Amino acid sequence: MAGKSGNAFDLNLFKRLLRYTRPYRLTFYFVGFAAIVLSFFSVVRPYLTRLTIDNSIVPKDGDNLIYYISLMIGALVLEVVSQFSFIFFANWLGQQVIRDIRVNLFEHMLSFKKQYYDKSAVGRLVTRAVSDIETIASIFSQGLFMIISDLLKMLVVLGFMFFQSWRLTLFVLAVLPFILYATRVFQKKMKVAFEEVRTQVSNLNSYVQERITGMKIVQIFGREQMEYDRFKEINDKHRKAWVRTVWYNSIFFPIAEIASSITIGLVVWFGGLRVVESEALSLGIIVMFIELAQMLFRPLRQIADKFNTLQMGMVAANRVFGILDTESTIQDEGEIEAKNLVGEIQFKDVRFSYIEEEEVLKGISFEVRAGETIAIVGATGAGKSTIINLLSRFYEIDSGSISIDNKNIQDFTLKSLRNEIAVVLQDVFLFADTIMSNITLNHEDISEEKVIEAAKQIGVHKFIETLPNGYYYNVKERGVMLSSGQRQLIAFLRAYVSNPSILVLDEATSSVDSYSEQLIQEATDKITQGRTSIVIAHRLATVKKADRIIVMDAGEIVEIGNHQQLLQQENGYYRNLYEVQFMEEEQV
CATH class of the missing domain: 3.40.50.300 (P-loop containing nucleotide triphosphate hydrolases)
Structure with missing residues (x-):
């Protein structure tokens, strides 16, 4: 069903998850449309900033300044409304999906043979039905649509940058392959790390649930110290799993930040020389490119962050679907209704x-x-x-x-x-x-x-x-x-x-x-x-x-x-x- 550990993305698992959005396809399409609208708004404000500098600040035209500021306020209001609609309905969709998955999961668990529960830890099943399913919601609220929105923003920004100045754009793109490679490595490492995190969360939940339920036995036989030591060991494994994810984040995000700073430096250096030497570039274009470069790399860093969320959601979905795919039900193929039996x-x-x-x-x-x-x-x-x-x-x-x-x-x-x-x-x-x-x-x-x-x-x-x-x-x-x-x-x-x-x-x-x-x-x-x-x-x-x-x-x-x-x-x-x-x- 799911891909092997380390694969950055499991397309079949993702398609299966998307089937749960079918009853809410109108909302799904609306959120997608809102993501497209937001991507176009991403270049409006930098472009208005360029016009404000070149047409009002540099020539010191106060009337034009008020005009462009009014346009910027109007664009900001529209962007805020679009952002609100996007975030609200993406989260709403996620909650609807996990409600349906949780109902399906619980219905499936109700039909399991007793033999399944004889072999399954209650804590793990509770983790699947509660925290894992909550993690799936983040695929829609913080993962999938956010990634789509960020990708669209990057494409629109990149296209607009080429349209404004292909030379400055090439300086920006010079660092991009390095960032893309680092992002790819980061995604693969995080997939493995998050699978380990979910495993340790399940182990911790299962241990705590069983020991609290059986606390009377623990105390009767004086096993408090042993259980305490065992809990510290399990808790330490849980900590190490999370620290591994923190380690990868600590490496990737500074690298991405440095690359972004280097890019801005190149833009300022090359663009500044052109402004000083000729009129080929304006001060407004340089300021706009600095803002656009930040907008290009910020979504890239956010995509990596959102991909972490997506990965955790996919790992959780893999575990939940693992239970849904479990064939451990009593065959119910009888057609006779047992009513008022004699009792022989x-x-x-x-x-x-x-x-x-x-x-x-x-x-x-x-x-x-x-x-x-x-x-x-x-x-x-x-x-x-x-x-x-x-x-x-x-x-x-x-x-x-x-x-x-x-x-x-x-x-x-x-x-x-x-x-x-x-x-x-x-x-x-x-x-x-x-x-x-x-x-x-x-x-x-x-x-x-x-x-x-x-x-x-x-x-x-x-x-x-x-x-x-x-x-x-x-x-x-x-x-x-x-x-x-x-x-x-x-x-x-x-x-x-x-x-x-x-x-x-x-x-x-x-x-x-x-x-x-x-x-x-x-x-x-x-x-x-x-x-x-x-x-x-x-x-x-x-x-x-x-x-x-x-x-x-x-x-x-x-x-x-x-x-x-x-x-x-x-x-x-x-x-x-x-x-x-x-x-x-x-x-x-």
């Missing part, structure tokens, strides 16, 4: 691996009848949570089939399938918002009355009412204002109000107080009643109440039966698990 589930010889050739599920097969509650037990890593992920199509299976109501889940539209399956995970995630918003997830069809009624039915209404502002209590980021048990109760209520056909629960209650555990058990009994439920069971009460228990070990189903049936199997896996894990709980 069938896994048939399902194989799955997170990493190729490392199977997590090794050809498992089982059936769940409509309205039945199935408990899944087994050691950590047995594949219990993987079953939950596959049922909702968060991952794609390697082989086999998963069916609901005798229809392959791939035949359902993805949205309708997930609407019929509610999942309560062990690690409950709450947004930094009110309890009401976390329950409804801002779904228009779920009213406040419905939420309150559902809360009363599963026994959590009283608990919510005890909180400040009740249902409108802000739980802050990740629900830190609530205990783990309270967060899980909110998750149960969120699942219940969605009225799913199939319920999937990971009902871990470690570090949960006895009162919350009692509420969770009551909520579990209520929401599983009358609907197909798959529960990763961590408590004996849930295991004993299940219609059937699926016992897993190392990605395989080793036993299936109810509590009493499995206990009767001599040296059975479930019986051994019960004696080690559940019997102590039952005695308590």
Whole structure:
């Protein structure tokens, strides 16, 4: 997609970026027209300066002086209006473009498989969606159109200079090849430098985001000094990347300034001699050429500066388009709308691996009848949570089939399938918002009355009412204002109000107080009643109440039966698990 590092410009990437300007083509053309108008204004003021000197100051004509000053004021007003229109609409266009790109990016990220997020640092994705896209805006506001405007100014100035005096123009052009060569080298070096800058910015963002999120772990294990030292190392790399860009700027701009000064010196020397020796040149022409020479080299220096901005924008665009080009979405080619499912589930010889050739599920097969509650037990890593992920199509299976109501889940539209399956995970995630918003997830069809009624039915209404502002209590980021048990109760209520056909629960209650555990058990009994439920069971009460228990070990189903049936199997896996894990709980 993008060119190799060091290439000054990637035309294909730039063309792709320009496609986002199509809905705003009138504004795009207007900004281009304003750039053309500004280029012609660039020679008006120097020319009026020449006329003022030659026709009024030298002959000491006061009336002409007032006339030319009036013309200069009028030209200045028109130039200011054109400059305002150019800058405002160029920035407006840039903001429209990045809004559209950001919407496309976020929509694309919403469709990614969970596997993509398993492997991607959150900080890097945030950098792409926020700061990188803001950098793209500068392509239009400070890069592309500014460069076009400067190039047009240079062409108009150069043409006008040749028209006025080709000899003086040749003196000006004598230094130009050197400046052009230096600019080209500068552009290539800056491209590499800015790619390194964006990489280090991403690394810094990712590190800071992860450490702030996991600060509790850092402090619990006393790793503050180590993390501080590591941060200094990453921050130093970030500093060095920026210093490299400063170094290139520090070399280029003084060189350009010296070249400009040498050019002006040559103009004054040659033009001054001609004025003294003959009338071939006037004082006004020399002053005009000094101003025109500065106008010729100033845009050249600005182009290099704006090209820096353009380069940073292109590097950022390359990274953003890299995510947009990522094919990590679940195929949504089903045509059947999953509505009011009966809830019959069938896994048939399902194989799955997170990493190729490392199977997590090794050809498992089982059936769940409509309205039945199935408990899944087994050691950590047995594949219990993987079953939950596959049922909702968060991952794609390697082989086999998963069916609901005798229809392959791939035949359902993805949205309708997930609407019929509610999942309560062990690690409950709450947004930094009110309890009401976390329950409804801002779904228009779920009213406040419905939420309150559902809360009363599963026994959590009283608990919510005890909180400040009740249902409108802000739980802050990740629900830190609530205990783990309270967060899980909110998750149960969120699942219940969605009225799913199939319920999937990971009902871990470690570090949960006895009162919350009692509420969770009551909520579990209520929401599983009358609907197909798959529960990763961590408590004996849930295991004993299940219609059937699926016992897993190392990605395989080793036993299936109810509590009493499995206990009767001599040296059975479930019986051994019960004696080690559940019997102590039952005695308590």
